[in-house]
Amino acid sequence: MGTIIQTYQLTKKFKEQEVIKPLDFSVKKGEICALIGKNGAGKSTLFKILSGQIMPTAGEFQLFGKSGKEMDQAKKRMGFIIEAPVFFPDFTAIQNLEYFRLQRGVVEKKRIYEVLEIVGLENQKRKRFRDYSMGMKQRLGIALCLLSNPDCLVLDEPINGLDAEGIMEIRHLLKKLNQEKQITIFISSHILTELEQLATRYVFIKNGVIVDDLSKESLEAKSKKQILLSVSDPAKSSQILERTFADIQFKVLPNQVITIQNHVESSGEINRLLVDQGVVVKEFRIEALNLEEYFLGLVEEISHD
Numbered sequence: 519m520g521t522i523i524q525t526y527q528l529t530k531k532f533k534e535q536e537v538i539k540p541l542d543f544s545v546k547k548g549e550i551c552a553l554i555g556k557n558g559a560g561k562s563t564l565f566k567i568l569s570g571q572i573m574p575t576a577g578e579f580q581l582f583g584k585s586g587k588e589m590d591q592a593k594k595r596m597g598f599i600i601e602a603p604v605f606f607p608d609f610t611a612i613q614n615l616e617y618f619r620l621q622r623g624v625v626e627k628k629r630i631y632e633v634l635e636i637v638g639l640e641n642q643k644r645k646r647f648r649d650y651s652m653g654m655k656q657r658l659g660i661a662l663c664l665l666s667n668p669d670c671l672v673l674d675e676p677i678n679g680l681d682a683e684g685i686m687e688i689r690h691l692l693k694k695l696n697q698e699k700q701i702t703i704f705i706s707s708h709i710l711t712e713l714e715q716l717a718t719r720y721v722f723i724k725n726g727v728i729v730d731d732l733s734k735e736s737l738e739a740k741s742k743k744q745i746l747l748s749v750s751d752p753a754k755s756s757q758i759l760e761r762t763f764a765d766i767q768f769k770v771l772p773n774q775v776i777t778i779q780n781h782v783e784s785s786g787e788i789n790r791l792l793v794d795q796g797v798v799v800k801e802f803r804i805e806a807l808n809l810e811e812y813f814l815g816l817v818e819e820i821s822h823d
């Protein structure tokens with residue numbers, strides 16, 4: 519898998535405050551990599567360094583394997599939205615994109631219509647920008663990024679401030695760009711659950727340090743639901759479970775606790791079965807750890823170090 523972004527001991531200080539601690543990190547081709555951290559964690563600073571808006575204090579980075587002067591060319595393959603793009607409120611989507619197309623002077627006019635279709639604004643392309651919903655404004659921002667046909671998008675909190683529908687639209691759009699156009703996406707948020715159904719990788723940042731880096735699969739394994747039972751007779755309960763479900767996966771823990779990792783949808787039946795056969799079920803609950811809880815746990819753990 520190719521590497522799109524690579525940092526080497528990348529560091530940023532503002533006066534004495536080290537906002538990005540020496541960072542070795544990469545984003546691989548094809549990923550939707552979510553950068554998750556609270557306000558002030560360093561997300562925007564990292565994105566601004568990558569876009570060239572600010573210089574790192576130390577360390578370096580490569581885009582598409584290029585550094586130094588060669589990176590200018592590689593940067594053309596990237597699309598950044600770090601602060602919301604400033605569109606003209608009285609211009610339509612077409613007029614706004616035409617303005618930026620001419621300013622950049624690179625692409626054919628028909629690309630405007632292509633990108634409006636990609637982001638699902640083809641039916642609102644003659645509406646004035648100020649009459650757009652927040653979600654539509656964000657999609658127009660992404661359309662602007664797409665004008666130059668980038669291979670990678672870097673998006674700083676594109677979901678911030680959107681309602682549920684707007685969030686869903688952006689999620690669908692980004693998934694589509696990734697799956698159909700093979701665009702790699704590096705996206706940040708402090709609202710974790712918004713990225714839960716989108717990203718293929720989750721990177722957690724705290725005080726300029728990456729504190730965890732998980733694939734979608736390992737996050738799902740961590741956040742999977744399980745049944746937790748506290749029973750009078752774990753041995754008998756185990757036998758009943760094994761007899762009833764050939765493929766059951768469970769663990770017998772100390773203090774007469776059993777956790778069951780599959781058949782969560784049959785929780786009612788499991789409870790009834792045990793009770794019917796004389797097991798006293800003292801506690802029965804379904805546990806689910808979502809991304810938010812996982813992250814909070816992580817932050818908690820770190821701060822106890």
Ligand SMILES: Nc1ncnc2c1ncn2[C@@H]1O[C@H](COP(=O)(O)OP(=O)(O)OP(=O)(O)O)[C@@H](O)[C@H]1O
Nearest residue numbers: 532533537555556557558559560561562563564708
């Ligand atoms: N130009 C600057 N001068 C001084 N300090 C800055 C500057 N830009 C950012 N900082 C500080 O760097 C830290 C990280 O800020 P950054 O904007 O990267 O965080 P963030 O994770 O993007 O948070 P948010 O979600 O609030 O945007 C903060 O403490 C911030 O106050």
